[in-house]
Amino acid sequence: xxxxxxxxxxxxxxxxxxxxxxxxxxxxxxxxxxxxxxxxxxxxxxxxxxxxxxxxxxxxxxxxxxxxxxxxxxxxxxxxxxxxxxxxxxxxxxxxxxxxxxxxxxxxxxxxxxxxxxxxxxxxxxxxxxxxxxxxxxxxxxxxxxxxxxxxxxxxxxxxxxxxxxxxxxxxxxxxxxxxxxxxxxxxxxxxx
Ligand SMILES: Nc1nc2c(ncn2[C@@H]2O[C@H](COP(=O)(O)OP(=O)(O)O)[C@@H](O)[C@H]2O)c(=O)[nH]1
Ligand SMILES: [Mg+2]
Numbered sequence: 003x004x005x006x007x008x009x010x011x012x013x014x015x016x017x018x019x020x021x022x023x024x025x026x027x028x029x030x031x032x033x034x035x036x037x038x039x040x041x042x043x044x045x046x047x048x049x050x051x052x053x054x055x056x057x058x059x060x061x062x063x064x065x066x067x068x069x070x071x072x073x074x075x076x077x078x079x080x081x082x083x084x085x086x087x088x089x090x091x092x093x094x095x096x097x098x099x100x101x102x103x104x105x106x107x108x109x110x111x112x113x114x115x116x117x118x119x120x121x122x123x124x125x126x127x128x129x130x131x132x133x134x135x136x137x138x139x140x141x142x143x144x145x146x147x148x149x150x151x152x153x154x155x156x157x158x159x160x161x162x163x164x165x166x167x168x169x170x171x172x173x174x175x176x177x178x179x180x181x182x183x184x185x186x187x188x189x190x191x192x193x194x195x
Contacts, residue, residue, distance in 0.1 A: 021105030
């Protein structure tokens with residue numbers, strides 16, 4: 003749920019990146035950080051992204067997003083841990099969520115992990131009485147550069163997902179990252195204005 007910071011008047015939105023382990027959630031946030039700070043022009047993205055340490059708990063990145071309803075807006079990006087070792091962490095992250103980017107690993111050997119993740123996410127949302135239908139979502143098919151990646155068109159059809167909410171990605175090369183972010187932001191803002 004979007005909230006207004008009374009001290010600054012800014013409006014904040016919360017976006018969760020959800021996906022199985024190694025699907026590329028952290029890489030999405032790193033790539034957005036690098037693009038926003040114009041670092042990617044000088045140094046090769048892949049080299050940096052492969053050397054930044056991975057977070058065991060979750061990642062957080064606040065992004066400025068222009069003016070919404072005449073207020074400065076910020077979108078807070080979080081990754082949801084793919085494990086449930088500390089349930090209270092996952093609960094806190096899910097509470098007040100405004101939008102979800104589902105990061106799906108396109109590699110055939112990891113596809114069952116996505117189904118497992120969907121099941122766990124549904125359970126978590128149910129326990130918090132959040133109806134998934136009310137939360138704007140997009141679907142990012144990452145690792146599309148892998149030798150065993152299932153084609154994007156097959157995946158979309160297989161999961162019966164709306165075309166406009168699906169993005170093919172190679173997050174390590176920053177491909178498909180920004181379009182997914184822009185689409186979820188647009189969907190969230192359309193819902194409130
Ligand atoms: N080849 C390739 N590697 C990727 C891609 N996206 C992420 N990776 C790598 O996959 C590993 C797991 O990514 P990470 O973002 O930590 O996954 P997370 O567990 O979902 O946060 C890291 O070594 C990344 O550099 C991709 O699209 N293609
Ligand atoms: Mg991670």
